[in-house]
Amino acid sequence: MRLTFHIVITIVLGYLAVFYANPIMCTLCGVWLMMIPVGIWLCRATRDDLNILFTAPNYVGAIGEPCTLSLKIENCSDRPVGKIKLYLQYFHQYEKKIYKIPVITKIGGGEMTWLEVQISSDLVGIAECSLHRWQVWDPLGIMSLKEKGLSKATVAFLPEIFPVRLQLPESFVGSEGEGEDTNPQRGGENNSEVFQIREYRPGDRPQSIHWKLSARVDDLMVREYSRFVQSKAALIFDMSAPDFTDLNEMFSLGISIAFAMLENDAKFYIAWYHSDQNHMERMLVEQEEHVYEALSCLFQAPVYESQTPISDVYKRFFPEEHVQLCVNRRLELLYNGKVAHQFVKENLANQIKEIEI
């Protein structure tokens, strides 16, 4: 607007200066014209003196709740900047839609300012946020320069997690290997691996005594082996979900069940089908952080259309496994391929309070 006004004034002044051949008008027109290169120069200088940092400090958000994006703007020159326009945008992996958020601010010379922008999503998944570009104006607001932003950050919107009281069959609890005195606190790849040597306690088997070491320290010492987790249970997430709204509930149901299984001391796999790689992926879950790690992988797995039951696909890849729980977009909970429970979207938290399988 200001640039248009400036051009109009320049034309009018130029016309008057030429028409009347008035030296004052000519000088005025010259000064007015010179403001354009001066403005461009000021914009360039200001642009070089601005440091802009864009971050998503929380990294993780809950669906439907605001999540903060943060902008730090630092002006390293003494010149105040009258107007800076920042174009933020975010792209949700499942929505496939770009949201743009323009932010306008100003900053004094040698100052630093923090701006916070709230975003939210009604869908679980990863939102890629970025400072797409920013624009800076000269002090008179006539000329402006645009600059591409390079900063990116991601925010993971987590599903709601509900408390579930789960009654699982015996087959869900991970079976131990054949090593003696396995330590259930220590996972390991091999039950022949010694994880710890400790003092003898009454009840320890004589076979586990480390005689050589016991002679050296003049006390009975026993070997403690690692636990060989041989879980044959899997919780499968059926990602064939064209309707995104169901995806929220499916993740809520699946993740709530996963946490409930952990509370029941079950060691299990979280499994999903990666349609792009045509492969069934899975991750062993032994503690809380493994569930979140699996969730991160689930977010990276593409949603696909398929008519083949996921249980059959899983059996094809892992024929030795025999206990399966599966959650799908119809909010069904399948046990070994058969529907054990059917839930509906509304009031899901109440429906899954108690689940018996």
Added chain:
Amino acid sequence: MDSSAALRVMGEVNKAVIGKKECIVKVMTAIIARGHILIDDIPGVGKTTMAMAFSKAMGLEQRRVQFTPDVMPADITGFSVYQKETGQFVYQKGAAMCNLFLADEINRTSPKTQSALLEAMEEGSVTVDGITRELPKPFVVIATQNPVGSAGTQMLPESQLDRFMVCIQMGYPDLTDEIEIVKGRSAGNPLEQVCPVITAEGLMRMQREAEAVFIHDMLYEYMSRLVRATREHPMVQLGVSPRGTIALARMTKALAYLYDRNYAIPEDVVSIAKDVLVHRIRLASKAKVNQVTADMIVNEIIKKVPQPTMRRKSEERMSP
């Protein structure tokens, strides 16, 4: 300030460890700062070679323990043995009774044995049968560990991790360095080329001089703000302890000393902050969802927390 001795040590280590100048500077800085060093990386990248090269170049009495599940605390601290002739218990020195203790693959042993090092690292002494014995001075622990999750490894307890001043990753060498390494190995053991260039007394003199480096109050405040930011971060379950802040200050002083300055600048803090802070941070479980790492958090905090002085870009352009 005269850090020429430190430069000579680094020069000697460079003969055995090729292409890892940055790592060598960090280890030297930590030694000057009276700190202990944890080198965390995959097998075969030169962790042990570097540790041994340092001990050789500094002419320190070194002992090495290859940690396995059946290494006992007494192997580290020492133990008392009954002597029939005298009818008394006699103390037998443990592996820690040296200047430079090389704990190889420290995370392959039990937490109990790892914890045996705690007193030695913090107090510079070991207590056996109620009697406390001073360790020789200087006392430096250089420990190597394989990444957690490798077969047969277990995580170091937080209290132990906190006692390591820095945790360094070495990484793979680049192509030209790798060629040099292979050439060097075919000519013999590169450690044989390393000669002692200082003594234990020389190292202690450097440590004393580094402690005299001046740090402005604003820089102390900056360090404290960095550490506090780790505690307040939403993705962090356990932030950096005050011991971490002390380590940050000591490393800053040592780095300034290495650069022949008797004062520290914010750039010193920034350049060592990651090595000092990252291993002291325990992330929240949720961090796994977005694949957030402690490294990312420290990077973000360094960018966020304003440095005590702000140099203008125009001045930066003018400076060489």
